[in-house]
Amino acid sequence: MDTIASLFSFITTPVSWVIVQFHKVYGALFGDDSGWAWGLSIVSLVVLIRICLIPLFVKQIKSTRNMQVLQPKMKAIQERYKNDKQRQSEEMMKLYKETGTNPLSSCLPILAQSPFFFALYHVLSSIASGKKIGAINQDLLDSARQAHIFGAPLAAKFTDSVEKVTSLDASLMDVRIVTAIMIVLMSASQFFTQRQLMTKNVDLTVKTPYMQQQKMLMYIFPVIFAVMGINFPVGVLVYWLTTNVWTMGQQMYVINQNPTPGSKAQDAYLQRVLKSVTAHEQVRGRTRRNTVKAIVAKGPDRNDIERKFITGLGKLGLAAQEDGTVQKSETAAADAEGSQTHKRQQPKRQTKAKRQTTGATAGGAKDTESSDADSKTSLEKQDAPQDDKPKSAGKPASGSSRQAKSGQRKGPQRPKHPSKK
Structure with a gap:
């Protein structure tokens, strides 16, 4: 002691x-x-x-x-x-x-x-x-x-x-x-x-x-x-x-x-300021004006809570000024609406059973279409006229020789120009 x-x-x-x-x-x-x-x-x-x-x-x-x-x-x-x-x-x-x-x-x-x-x-x-x-x-x-x-x-x-x-x-x-x-x-x-x-x-x-x-x-x-x-x-x-x-x-x-920027206290404080501005159409009090002035000075470096406050002023047709006051602005409301970001709706996720059922149905439809196509092709072959003249066994068809060459089109060829004979 x-x-x-x-x-x-x-x-x-x-x-x-x-x-x-x-x-x-x-x-x-x-x-x-x-x-x-x-x-x-x-x-x-x-x-x-x-x-x-x-x-x-x-x-x-x-x-x-x-x-x-x-x-x-x-x-x-x-x-x-x-x-x-x-x-x-x-x-x-x-x-x-x-x-x-x-x-x-x-x-x-x-x-x-x-x-x-x-x-x-x-x-x-x-x-x-x-x-x-x-x-x-x-x-x-x-x-x-x-x-x-x-x-x-x-x-x-x-x-x-x-x-x-x-x-x-x-x-x-x-x-x-x-x-x-x-x-x-x-x-x-x-x-x-x-x-x-x-x-x-x-x-x-x-x-x-x-x-x-x-x-x-x-x-x-x-x-x-x-x-x-x-x-x-x-x-x-x-x-x-x-x-x-x-x-x-x-x-x-x-x-x-004087809450910390980005905190819950700042969100509550700016909501109170926005409520006061809504009622009086002006920022009342030197402390609040200094707060608005600091937010305006930050520009693009504002946090989400401060952007929310500026957007709220825009919906009221008001724009924050560099001195901490607010003034009516015709473009403020339009800018506020334009800054609203809507989340893209995601399709509802299907259950495993529904995905399997959908896959089986799509596969069955594809098989049915393939079967119909094969049946149609078979009927066309039966109705096609047959060539009675037999082909020479020793001499291959000219079409086959043309198909064997790569890079040429299939089917009948255009006649060559007389000058190229």
Whole structure:
């Protein structure tokens, strides 16, 4: 613990000072020794930290989307230089530089929160041990030790002994019930946040190992939080549950207002925009105009969902403009109708029995036609006049000699011109 204190001493005093300032405000409303005053002070600390981290969250979103788009190219580089690790790393760095992508940006919010998390953990542990720390003096220390949330002290843990819990004026059963409920809520909120990201806000047209990794994290992270949660004080559980709920709400807002291109969330968002345009014949809101502007700028590189949106505008007789607005267009409806592709209807596949029956019928008809032709030929031979004059046995017929020569026509030949005799 002393090692952790020395590592995060630069942040322990500011964190304790912020908690004390919030406690003064909530203490005037609920009482200085109230668990709600101290609990809401921790919640307010989380909200303040997350507001400061919003710019990093925006970078995280951009980095995550860029990494998802780059996955096919990264995989191609790995396959191409699988025997040359140095060249592979150089090509990867070159790809990141060309696209302006930072792989570490997706981890920035978590990394930025880590010092505050460990500082708060150390502050609460010091309160449980009865030690002054940072801006918390002896009076505030005594007040924090008396604060309970639903019967559980802020500094108590699920794994604490009966003696330690009793020293904090609480029962072990109350502490374990409260901590167990908070651990379940913390893990559930983490799972739901990751699940809505994977099911709604992922580009379904790009199948990469990155998606499989995210699916694994969706199940691994809640288990990690559940295992670690039994060693967290109640105050830290309040902190982590609050930050998970904040992340979940922030993620829902991003999914609804700025979805990933090619995802189900984008389809739902553009359908809402199209419905609004149908009702008002204009794009309302700067965010929506920026979205339409980006779709127009893509041109032929639009995905299927964006083409569907442009076609929907065309059916309304509207055309999207470069500035994100829409205008009436006489050719838009015709272009929309022309862009509709109808699938060619395939003939219904017959069963094996029907195919055999059809083949047998066709074969019987062919045999019947052949038999009729043979009968007709036989009758014609019988009716033909016979030549009474016998042919010379020693001299072959002239027709036979002509037929023996290749390249000549069968049948009677034209008489030669008198000049060629």
